Amino acid sequence: MLYLLGAFVILLLLVAGSRGLSLLFGLGINIISIVALLILIADGFNVLITTAIVSIIILIVAIFMNVENPSTANIAFKTSLLIMIVIVLVTIPIEYWASAQGMGVEDQEELEGFSLAAGVSFPQLAVAVIVVNSLGVISETSVAITSGLNEIVENKPTLTPTEVFNDGFSVGNRILSTQTNTLLFNFFATTFPLFFLIHSLNDNLGEIINDKLVVAEVITMLICAIGVILTVPITSYLVYRNVKNKKTD
Amino acid sequence: MNKKYTRIGIVVIVALFATIFTQFDSFLYKDPIIKVENIRTLTKDKNTDEYKNTDTQVTQRVTGRFLNTAKRGQKISLKNTYYQSQLTDQKYRAGQQVMLTKTGKHYSINDVKRDTVLVFTIGLVMVLLFCMQFSRGKLLTSVLLNLVVYYGFMKILINTHNSILLLMTVITALLISGIALIVILGPTSDALMAYSSTVISTTASILLSVLLLKLSNNSGVHMELTDFGLQPYFSVFISQVIFSVLGVILDETMDISSSLIEMKKEIADVSEKTLFKSGINIGRELIGPLINILLFIVIAEHLNVVLLYLSNGNSINYTFEMTLSLGFAQLLISGIGIVLTVPITSLIASKVITRRAV
Numbered sequence: 001m002l003y004l005l006g007a008f009v010i011l012l013l014l015v016a017g018s019r020g021l022s023l024l025f026g027l028g029i030n031i032i033s034i035v036a037l038l039i040l041i042a043d044g045f046n047v048l049i050t051t052a053i054v055s056i057i058i059l060i061v062a063i064f065m066n067v068e069n070p071s072t073a074n075i076a077f078k079t080s081l082l083i084m085i086v087i088v089l090v091t092i093p094i095e096y097w098a099s100a101q102g103m104g105v106e107d108q109e110e111l112e113g114f115s116l117a118a119g120v121s122f123p124q125l126a127v128a129v130i131v132v133n134s135l136g137v138i139s140e141t142s143v144a145i146t147s148g149l150n151e152i153v154e155n156k157p158t159l160t161p162t163e164v165f166n167d168g169f170s171v172g173n174r175i176l177s178t179q180t181n182t183l184l185f186n187f188f189a190t191t192f193p194l195f196f197l198i199h200s201l202n203d204n205l206g207e208i209i210n211d212k213l214v215v216a217e218v219i220t221m222l223i224c225a226i227g228v229i230l231t232v233p234i235t236s237y238l239v240y241r242n243v244k245n246k247k248t249d
Numbered sequence: 250m251n252k253k254y255t256r257i258g259i260v261v262i263v264a265l266f267a268t269i270f271t272q273f274d275s276f277l278y279k280d281p282i283i284k285v286e287n288i289r290t291l292t293k294d295k296n297t298d299e300y301k302n303t304d305t306q307v308t309q310r311v312t313g314r315f316l317n318t319a320k321r322g323q324k325i326s327l328k329n330t331y332y333q334s335q336l337t338d339q340k341y342r343a344g345q346q347v348m349l350t351k352t353g354k355h356y357s358i359n360d361v362k363r364d365t366v367l368v369f370t371i372g373l374v375m376v377l378l379f380c381m382q383f384s385r386g387k388l389l390t391s392v393l394l395n396l397v398v399y400y401g402f403m404k405i406l407i408n409t410h411n412s413i414l415l416l417m418t419v420i421t422a423l424l425i426s427g428i429a430l431i432v433i434l435g436p437t438s439d440a441l442m443a444y445s446s447t448v449i450s451t452t453a454s455i456l457l458s459v460l461l462l463k464l465s466n467n468s469g470v471h472m473e474l475t476d477f478g479l480q481p482y483f484s485v486f487i488s489q490v491i492f493s494v495l496g497v498i499l500d501e502t503m504d505i506s507s508s509l510i511e512m513k514k515e516i517a518d519v520s521e522k523t524l525f526k527s528g529i530n531i532g533r534e535l536i537g538p539l540i541n542i543l544l545f546i547v548i549a550e551h552l553n554v555v556l557l558y559l560s561n562g563n564s565i566n567y568t569f570e571m572t573l574s575l576g577f578a579q580l581l582i583s584g585i586g587i588v589l590t591v592p593i594t595s596l597i598a599s600k601v602i603t604r605r606a607v
Contacts, residue, residue, distance in 0.1 A: 001469035001574065003461040004581040011588045016533045023537045030541065034548050035565075042559035058545075066537045090373075098366040099345075102336040103553055106477055110554070111337065118334045118560040119302035125552060133549035136542035143538060169382045174433065177388055178503065181429045182496030184392060186546050188399050188425075189492035192406065193479040199407050206278045210348060215363045220549075222370045229377050 026065045033058050034132070047124035048088075051131055055084060062139040072147045075238045079142040082234055083227045084131065087138075091130045091223055100216040101126035106197050107213075126216065134224045137179055141228050144175050145235045153243050161240050168236030179228045187221045260379045264372025271365040272346075275316040281349045282362060283313035283325060288343050291328075300562035305333040311341050311358065325349075329358050336557065391432035395425045411479070418488035422495055423448065429499055439510060442601050446502040446594040451495060453593065454586030455487065462578075470578045474571065486575065493546070494583040497539045501590045505532050506598040513602045521603040528595025536587055543583050547576045 012020040037054040041047050059080050067073040095101065102122035103111065148171035153159060194213055208214060275282040291308040298304070312326045327349075331338035339361060341347060346362040378385050402421040406414060426447050434440040462470065472482035479485050508531050509524050551572050558568040 001465070001578055001581070003465045004458060004578060004585070007457065007461055008581050008584045008588070011585060012536070015529065015588050015591050016536060019533050023540075026537060027540060027544070030544060034545075035569075038552070038555050038559065039565065042556055062538070062541055066534070094366060094370060097369075098363050099339060099361045100363065102334075103557075104337070107337075107554075109478055111557075114557055114561050115298045115300065115302070116334075116336050116338075117296070117298050117302055117304035117306070117332045118336055118557060119304045120334050120336075120556050120560055122335050122553065125556065129549045129552050132545050132552065134545075136538070136545040140538040140542055166382070173384050174503075176383055177391065177429075177433050178496070178500040180388060180392060181395075181499055182542060184395060185425065185492050185496035186543075189489045190476065190550060192403065192488070192492075193476045193485055195403050196406055196411060196479055197477045204279070206280060206348075209367060210360060210363045212360065212363070215367055218367060219370055222374050225374055226377060229374070229381065229383075232383075233381065 022065065026061055029061045030058055033061070037132075041120060041125070041128075044119070047121055047128050051128040052084075052088070055131055055135055056081070058135055059084070059139055062135070063143060067143055067147070069147065069150070071242065072143070072150055075150075075235065075242060076139070076142040076146040078238055079146065079231055079235045080138045083138050083142065083231055084134075086230060087131060087134055087223060087227050088127065090226060091127045094219060094223070095123065095126045095130070098215055098219060099123075100212050100219060102212075104211065104213040106194060106201070106211075129216075130220050130223050133220050134227050137183065137224050138227050138231065141175055141179055141231045142235060145171055145231055146239065148175075149235060149239045153239055159240070159243065164240040164243075165233065165236045168232050168239070172232035172235075176228055176232070180225060183221050183224050183228075187217060191217055257376070257379050260376050264369075264376055268365060268369045268372055271368050274364070275346070275362075278317060278348070280359065281318045281320065281351055281356065282316045283347055283349060284316055285311055285313040285341055285343050285345045285347055287312040288341060300560065302560050307331055307333065307340070309341065311347070313347065316346065325356060327356065327358055336553075387432050391429050394428045394432070398424050398428065411481075414481070414484045414488055418484075418491055422451070422491050426495055426499055429496075430503070433503070438601075438605075439506065442598060443499075443502045443506050443594075446506065446590070446597045447495075447498050449597070450498055450502065450590040450593045451491065451586060454494075454582065454589045455491060457589075458490075458582040458585055459487065469570075469574060471571065471574055474575050486579070490579050490582050493543060493579065494586045497543060497583070498586055498590050501532065501535050501539060501587060502594045504535060505591070505594045509595070509598045509602055519603075521599045524599035524602060525595050528598055529591055532591030532595060536591065539587050540580070540584050544580055547580055548573070551576055 009024065012023065016023060033054050037050055040050045059077060063077045063080065064073050067076060102125075145168065149164070149168055152167045152171070153164060156163075191214070194217070195208075198208055198211060198214070289310045289312075291310055294306045295303065296306065308328060308330045310326060311329050312324065315321050315323050315325065329339070329341055331340050341358070341361075348359045348362050349356045350359045378388070398421060402417055405417055427444060430440045430444050430447075434443065472486055475482050475485045475489070505528050509528055512524065512527060513519055555568060555572045558572055559565070563571075
């Protein structure tokens with residue numbers, strides 16, 4: 001592990017130079033925030049409220065430390081905050097409906113010897129899992145679309161809302177494809193051991209599509225995708241409003 | 250414009266129809282399914298365990314009617330016990346459809362039927378996609394093709410009892426990244442350039458990391474803690490790393506090489522060295538956000554088990570070692586991959602672009 005860590009730090013500093021240091025700093029803050037989140041939840045703090053507060057801190061770090069242009073950072077932060085709210089609002093009813101919280105029969109071996117009366121609300125934690133999962137994807141998407149769109153808009157003398165939206169979608173297309181790939185390939189990474197195990201337990205399509213863990217993974221991927229999709233119109237709207245305000249000043 | 254609304258209308262109707270259909274699809278299931286009509290709470294026991302966790306154990310009587318099998322229409326009443334925290338057990342509600350298991354003449358509750366919510370969420374994503382002007386055709390083609398490849402990968406894994414996992418992962422990774430690039434960029438030389446950068450960067454970082462892991466004798470990395478304890482541990486771990494980092498590296502190589510192609514278009518006599526340098530500059534900005542994406546995905550994956558460990562009175566150190574150390578090793582390897590991709594892609598792209606006739 002130490003060798004890996006050393007190799008990572010050395011390579012990072014070689015490639016990114018002094019920028020590498022601030023990257024490491026940002027990563028450190030993110031890891032500390034997540035650890036704090038875990039400890040607070042284990043200590044009995046409300047899962048949803050703690051997750052919301054920590055997520056906002058993480059978004060601030062992820063966006064304002066990585067983006068130099070202040071107007072881009074501002075819009076990207078507003079967008080990701082809005083998307084976060086939408087994700088929570090979509091996730092709560094869907095998770096309630098799906099009852100896909102906690103762990104499944106597939107985890108039986110790992111659970112041996114544990115007291116299962118944990119006192120933590122795992123249905124709420126299921127919402128937190130999706131929110132945390134989406135943090136990186138959402139902040140990266142909103143930054144990429146905002147900076148791409150800002151560049152186009154600033155070089156145009158006139159613009160109408162339709163034009164900004166069209167540009168937003170042409171920038172968004174590529175980003176949506178790549179983020180979908182990232183989400184899909186990560187879904188492959190986590191589910192291949194799961195499917196293998198389910199197969200050895202019970203090979204029945206009906207069981208698989210209703211399986212708690214499979215459904216939880218699919219829903220996580222889909223809700224993150226919803227976040228990415230919605231980032232495009234929201235960013236386009238905010239960029240348009242921003243430019244309009246500037247022009248009328 | 251009218252055509253667009255008709256299309257959205259059709260998608261909404263199909264999504265709704267599919268969702269409603271799953272409410273009445275119990276005839277497709279072999280397992281008995283009931284619709285819960287009535288729930289009565291029998292007992293509530295509040296207890297505190299040895300780690301001072303307070304939880305309430307609830308016993309409920311679930312009464313429902315069979316939706317399929319020969320007993321269709323008949324009533325049944327079952328007992329269900331759950332903890333309020335619902336880690337592995339389940340609170341049932343009236344209106345839910347529940348799958349049962351039949352052993353002999355005895356029925357017991359198995360699980361919630363979740364296909365409706367699954368179909369609904371897929372429908373929601375489709376409706377959103379059709380409401381907006383994305384090039385859906387390309388996106389859906391690449392997702393579908395990749396799912397087909399993944400299905401084949403899974404079938405072969407199962408048939409070979411997981412014995413050629415690493416080989417299959419490499420082949421699958423080569424296929425899915427190729428499909429993704431061809432669909433996004435088209436069958437062009439640009440796609441080939443990005444493809445070779447992706448393959449070389451991923452290979453280099455995995456080989457380097459495996460070497461480092463071997464040198465340190467896997468110290469601090471608990472291979473036996475891979476998801477669900479699937480064997481062989483090392484291959485499962487490396488396969489997970491490859492799949493997980495592949496999407497991000499694809500994103501990175503495409504970003505860097507397409508920016509350099511743009512640059513060559515604008516400045517025809519740009520030198521190889523300038524291209525390489527701007528490649529590094531562009532890549533530098535990508536490293537942070539891309540590592541973040543994986544960081545949160547990997548940590549989210551482990552939230553449940555971390556909290557289980559912590560609530561069972563384990564120290565933070567022990568918890569993280571048992572639950573997150575593998576995740577962190579995965580992240581470090583991914584990080585090495587993401588960093589190495591920057592110079593490798595910049596080098597390949599700058600060489601190819603300057604040698605190519607414009």
